[in-house]
Amino acid sequence: MVDTEPKIVGRKIEVVQGDFNDVVDRILFSGRITQKTATFCLLDQRTFECCWETVRKLAAYKKENKIELFYFLGTGWLPRALAAVRGGSEQVAAWWGRDDWKNLQGMKPLQRADAFCRRFKEELGYTYAYAWPIYSKSGREGRVMYHMIHCTDHDEAPKLMSRAYRYATTPIEPAEQLELAFMKLHV
Numbered sequence: 112m113v114d115t116e117p118k119i120v121g122r123k124i125e126v127v128q129g130d131f132n133d134v135v136d137r138i139l140f141s142g143r144i145t146q147k148t149a150t151f152c153l154l155d156q157r158t159f160e161c162c163w164e165t166v167r168k169l170a171a172y173k174k175e176n177k178i179e180l181f182y183f184l185g186t187g188w189l190p191r192a193l194a195a196v197r198g199g200s201e202q203v204a205a206w207w208g209r210d211d212w213k214n215l216q217g218m219k220p221l222q223r224a225d226a227f228c229r230r231f232k233e234e235l236g237y238t239y240a241y242a243w244p245i246y247s248k249s250g251r252e253g254r255v256m257y258h259m260i261h262c263t264d265h266d267e268a269p270k271l272m273s274r275a276y277r278y279a280t281t282p283i284e285p286a287e288q289l290e291l292a293f294m295k296l297h298v
Contacts, residue, residue, distance in 0.1 A: 132165045139172050150178040158185050158192045163208025170235035170262075177237060180262040184227055186220040187247070187256035224258035237262040239269045243276050252282075 113124045127134050131154075144150050152169055154161050161182075169178045185192070193216050196203050203212050208230075215223055224242035231240035240262045247253030261272050 132160075132162045135165050135168055139168065144172070144178075146173055146175070149176075152178050152180050154180060154182045156183060156185075158189065159202050159206040162205045164205070167208070167235060170231075170237065176264050177235075177262075179265070179268065180231075180237075180260070182227070182231075182260040182262065183245075184224055184242070184258045184260060185256075186224065186244075186258045187254060189220070189223065190216070220255055220258070224260065227258075227260055231260065231262045235262070238264045238266075241269060241272070243272070246280070249282065 113126060116124060127138060138144070150173070154166065166180070166182070169180065172178055193203070193212075200212070204210050206212075207215070215226070218226065221242070228240040228242055231237045240260060242258040242260045244255040245257040245259055247256050261269070263269065263272075
């Protein structure tokens with residue numbers, strides 16, 4: 112995968128093997144991410160993999176302009192995953208970061224996403240945290256599979272994210288619509 116990326120002067124790509132919850136300290140304290148380094152972290156997980164303590168470490172690492180986060184919350188299957196938890200609730204408690212994770216079971220998907228956004232702002236100190244729905248079909252169709260939660264301290268970042276989201280989720284015009292538009296130009 113790394114070999115297929117274009118070579119850019121000054122950019123180094125390094126693959127770190129392991130569970131991110133276990134290697135996050137090694138990455139943060141490697142000396143590569145300074146207080147001035149613009150840093151972005153995509154947290155794409157399978158349901159309960161990313162511990163809240165890991166997210167807390169990322170948020171606390173920089174004193175100003177925290178590490179910007181994209182946190183993928185598996186909205187589409189979270190109710191079923193929570194209902195299936197039996198004896199192994201320690202993993203869910205580590206993911207949620209508290210023992211009151213059962214409160215999530217009675218919530219609607221957007222309520223859960225909003226609960227995460229509140230925690231990112233209130234507990235972790237992010238200035239902005241917004242949940243963006245990712246649908247099962249292109250554009251804004253189908254059911255919501257994920258909420259991509261964008262957390263940042265940068266005043267311009269939510270505006271840029273809103274524009275990028277609109278662009279990414281705007282359906283492509285059908286070919287017939289384009290043909291009609293071109294026909295009008297030729298008349």
